[in-house]
Amino acid sequence: MSVVTEGAELAVFRYGPEPVAGVPTLLLVHGYPDDHRLYLPLIQELAETCHIIAYDTRNAGSSSVTDKPGSFALQVLVDDLYAVLAATHAPPVHLVGHDWGSIQAWAAVQDPRAAGRISHFTSVSGPDLQHFSWWIRGRLRHPRGWAQLLGQLLRSSYIAVFQIPLLPEALWRLFLTGSYERATGREVGNNPIRGLALYRENFQSSRQPPRRVLVPVHVIVPVKDPFVSPNLIDGLSDWVPRLRVTKVKAGHWWPATHAADFAKILRVPV
Numbered sequence: 001m002s003v004v005t006e007g008a009e010l011a012v013f014r015y016g017p018e019p020v021a022g023v024p025t026l027l028l029v030h031g032y033p034d035d036h037r038l039y040l041p042l043i044q045e046l047a048e049t050c051h052i053i054a055y056d057t058r059n060a061g062s063s064s065v066t067d068k069p070g071s072f073a074l075q076v077l078v079d080d081l082y083a084v085l086a087a088t089h090a091p092p093v094h095l096v097g098h099d100w101g102s103i104q105a106w107a108a109v110q111d112p113r114a115a116g117r118i119s120h121f122t123s124v125s126g127p128d129l130q131h132f133s134w135w136i137r138g139r140l141r142h143p144r145g146w147a148q149l150l151g152q153l154l155r156s157s158y159i160a161v162f163q164i165p166l167l168p169e170a171l172w173r174l175f176l177t178g179s180y181e182r183a184t185g186r187e188v189g190n191n192p193i194r195g196l197a198l199y200r201e202n203f204q205s206s207r208q209p210p211r212r213v214l215v216p217v218h219v220i221v222p223v224k225d226p227f228v229s230p231n232l233i234d235g236l237s238d239w240v241p242r243l244r245v246t247k248v249k250a251g252h253w254w255p256a257t258h259a260a261d262f263a264k265i266l267r268v269p270v
Contacts (some may be wrong), residue, residue: 031099102126
């Protein structure tokens with residue numbers, strides 16, 4: 001099915017049994033440069049017992065923007081997420097996000113609309129951007145945190161490259177798309193170029209503190225992630241009182257490479 005939102009048409013996919021009593025509903029939100037197909041191994045593991053909703057975020061996969069060039073601001077992405085929930089008439093969902101899908105989901109669970117719509121949240125390899133900004137400022141103030149800060153800045157250096165006009169587009173076309181597809185076994189087509197706007201529109205420094213999250217949150221930390229430092233979980237419990245953290249010996253794309261392990265975790269709510 002497709003869902004029309006402000007400036008976009010989203011491709012939405014549903015799997016598994018109907019969401020009746022006793023059948024949990026999961027909403028899966030993918031990251032960059034993927035689309036919902038990142039989760040197909042996980043969906044295969046869970047579809048017999050769970051009702052699953054997945055969608056291609058705006059201008060990824062089979063989704064598109066209807067207003068060119070379109071907005072990719074975080075609040076717009078959150079509005080898309082709630083539009084999918086409304087269109088699918090979903091009961092309260094277990095929200096699952098990876099990479100940029102997790103970044104969007106962190107903002108979604110801090111939104112007033114989360115009450116009664118989101119029952120649990122599982123985050124993988126995608127920090128809340130306000131927490132990320134707060135974490136950086138905290139490390140800057142204390143010399144003992146400078147090594148951690150330097151490590152994360154090195155991991156995030158690609159973000160600066162993505163701000164340069166035309167260069168990242170050329171790199172993806174000439175080199176990176178083929179390398180990525182061979183390494184992951186997933187086709188991403190033009191997703192990498194279509195999704196660069198995520199980085200170009202959402203990394204202004206924010207001094208607003210994160211808002212308190214009322215739903216249970218499970219943060220999965222792949223300790224071999226080359227992009228997200230395990231240290232970014234520091235301080236989360238200050239504003240996420242019902243927090244659980246699990247560290248896994250894997251890399252950034254753990255949801256796809258270890259789908260069976262992820263399914264076991266998701267079958268047990270936070």
